[in-house]
Amino acid sequence: MKIYFYLFFVFLNLNAELVLEITESSDNPYRIAIHNFDGQASISNEISAIIKADLQRTGEFSVLSSDDLLTEEVYQEELNYKNYRLLGVDYILKGKINSKDRVNITVSYDIYDSVKEKKIRSSKIYGIPNKTRQLAHYVSDGIYEEITGLKGVSSTKMLYVSEGLVGSAKVYKLMLADADGMNEQTLLKSNSAIISPSWSPDSKEIAYVSFETGLAKVFIQNIATGSREVAVKNKYQISSPAFSPDGKFLSLTLYQDGNAEIYILNLENKNLTRLTNHYSIDTESSWSPDGKKILFTSGRSGSPQLYEIDLLKFNTKPKRLTFDGSYNAKASYLPSNEGIVFVQRNEGEFKIALKYFNENFSRPLTESRLDESPSISPNGNVIIYAIKEDKVGLLAGVTLSGAKFRLPSSSGEVREPSWSGYLR
Amino acid sequence: MYIQSNNRNIFYVSFLMFAVSCSTTNNTEESVYNSTVSSVEVSVAEDSIVSYDEKPITTNAVVYFDFDKFTLSTKSIQTLKSVVRAMNDNTDMVITVSGHADERGTREYNLALGQRRGDAVKDYLLLNGINNNRVTVKSFGEEYPLVTGSNDESWSKNRRAEIN
Numbered sequence: 370m371k372i373y374f375y376l377f378f379v380f381l382n383l384n385a386e387l388v389l390e391i392t393e394s395s396d397n398p399y400r401i402a403i404h405n406f407d408g409q410a411s412i413s414n415e416i417s418a419i420i421k422a423d424l425q426r427t428g429e430f431s432v433l434s435s436d437d438l439l440t441e442e443v444y445q446e447e448l449n450y451k452n453y454r455l456l457g458v459d460y461i462l463k464g465k466i467n468s469k470d471r472v473n474i475t476v477s478y479d480i481y482d483s484v485k486e487k488k489i490r491s492s493k494i495y496g497i498p499n500k501t502r503q504l505a506h507y508v509s510d511g512i513y514e515e516i517t518g519l520k521g522v523s524s525t526k527m528l529y530v531s532e533g534l535v536g537s538a539k540v541y542k543l544m545l546a547d548a549d550g551m552n553e554q555t556l557l558k559s560n561s562a563i564i565s566p567s568w569s570p571d572s573k574e575i576a577y578v579s580f581e582t583g584l585a586k587v588f589i590q591n592i593a594t595g596s597r598e599v600a601v602k603n604k605y606q607i608s609s610p611a612f613s614p615d616g617k618f619l620s621l622t623l624y625q626d627g628n629a630e631i632y633i634l635n636l637e638n639k640n641l642t643r644l645t646n647h648y649s650i651d652t653e654s655s656w657s658p659d660g661k662k663i664l665f666t667s668g669r670s671g672s673p674q675l676y677e678i679d680l681l682k683f684n685t686k687p688k689r690l691t692f693d694g695s696y697n698a699k700a701s702y703l704p705s706n707e708g709i710v711f712v713q714r715n716e717g718e719f720k721i722a723l724k725y726f727n728e729n730f731s732r733p734l735t736e737s738r739l740d741e742s743p744s745i746s747p748n749g750n751v752i753i754y755a756i757k758e759d760k761v762g763l764l765a766g767v768t769l770s771g772a773k774f775r776l777p778s779s780s781g782e783v784r785e786p787s788w789s790g791y792l793r
Numbered sequence: 794m795y796i797q798s799n800n801r802n803i804f805y806v807s808f809l810m811f812a813v814s815c816s817t818t819n820n821t822e823e824s825v826y827n828s829t830v831s832s833v834e835v836s837v838a839e840d841s842i843v844s845y846d847e848k849p850i851t852t853n854a855v856v857y858f859d860f861d862k863f864t865l866s867t868k869s870i871q872t873l874k875s876v877v878r879a880m881n882d883n884t885d886m887v888i889t890v891s892g893h894a895d896e897r898g899t900r901e902y903n904l905a906l907g908q909r910r911g912d913a914v915k916d917y918l919l920l921n922g923i924n925n926n927r928v929t930v931k932s933f934g935e936e937y938p939l940v941t942g943s944n945d946e947s948w949s950k951n952r953r954a955e956i957n
Contacts, residue, residue: 488818495824503825558834562936564900581835595831609901629905650905699899712899793826
């Protein structure tokens, strides 16, 4: 049985550019009952709505609200587990909001298991002023982790690029938003194209390619201060930045040899080490989770294919990873290091595909025609990517459990999503 | 003897499992991470050689390419012959070759592909006696399409190298 959810979130924040729509959920979701939190009703309603949306977005949860439940249960101290089991509820969430005002909010919540008939988690979260949404995301992540065993990603963030028109002039923006598309903030506004945003592992800095000088250049920018610098100061085109997992290096594509080659920049002493040496295109480098390998796209076989370099066996020939299809590019490793996610051309259409290392085939994950720029959530469970629909770019997501969602923009077009690490 | 000890292990394991399942609730406490964000605004440098904002693109010559290819067609070579003639007639003339790709495929690979297209043009000019210093190559990948539209006609117009 497939369960379809259609949710349109329009909260008070009318500036929000992205509107989340959940289009498909997975087959056997966990059923959780979320009671209204004790405390101020307006805050409780807001927090409950965010938690509900966060959990449904994972595709792994079906949420029952207070309205769906037997009303006499709401204020009862002892839970009548049998009643919940009758409704097919696996877990129950009860919580309490402590707020003297809307500024300083603390949330306490308990999770109960209806089969084991006991409390399985009791948590307390101290909010900071004006971050009610973030506070709710922390509750969602706690629930997700307790029940699935995987860390939740509702409290993480993403980068993306928007393109719009102001008068007749194109305006490109590098945006930062919550993982659900809300709370977006502009990191860079430019009248030149911006591509390939990526995060430092501590999520304090970002690297991206900007054409503002008339030539593709990699910039590193501090999110908090806005201070930015060119990663490599020379007269050549530079692109495709990726931070190493320890944050000490940045892999890049340099064009100074007359052809795209991958280099590693030591961010401390600015030394550059050349990694590839081939007359074909080598670009789109990404690091393995342990930082020991680099994955990249190369045209050396005559079409774009994925290769891997073992940094400990520096001078050995790169190992080719993809053999099916005439176009496999822009790959990144799953955080578990069990496989890679990339763009694959299949019968003239571009899809996001997944290949596990212990399988000799790849699995297409998406179904439109021009899918690109996949970015994996830090728990490895969700892939956000860019699609084109009626000439307009928008973001979409798919979970490994089969749920799907879209994040269309209310104006202009969006693309180049990049998921942060855990921000806690 | 071995069996006995094994049984005892099973007893310990089941005792541990029992203990775990009876263990107290998972208790956590944490604070929301505080972060600040600054916004930066930049505009195209005045002296940038090719500006793609606002004004329509004006080019002296354009050559086109097949998907994922950077080889010059016979028609492209005719165009480039006239570029060579113009550059021979005007020895002060320096040019920029801007390589572009269509929207299909990945943005970074297309940036590299645009560079190869620009390089293919430059290589031809150099083979025909033009000095290396007179030709600059840059790529804009798929970022500045000439025409919008996700169809063969639009794509073929966007896979190009512009010579200014």
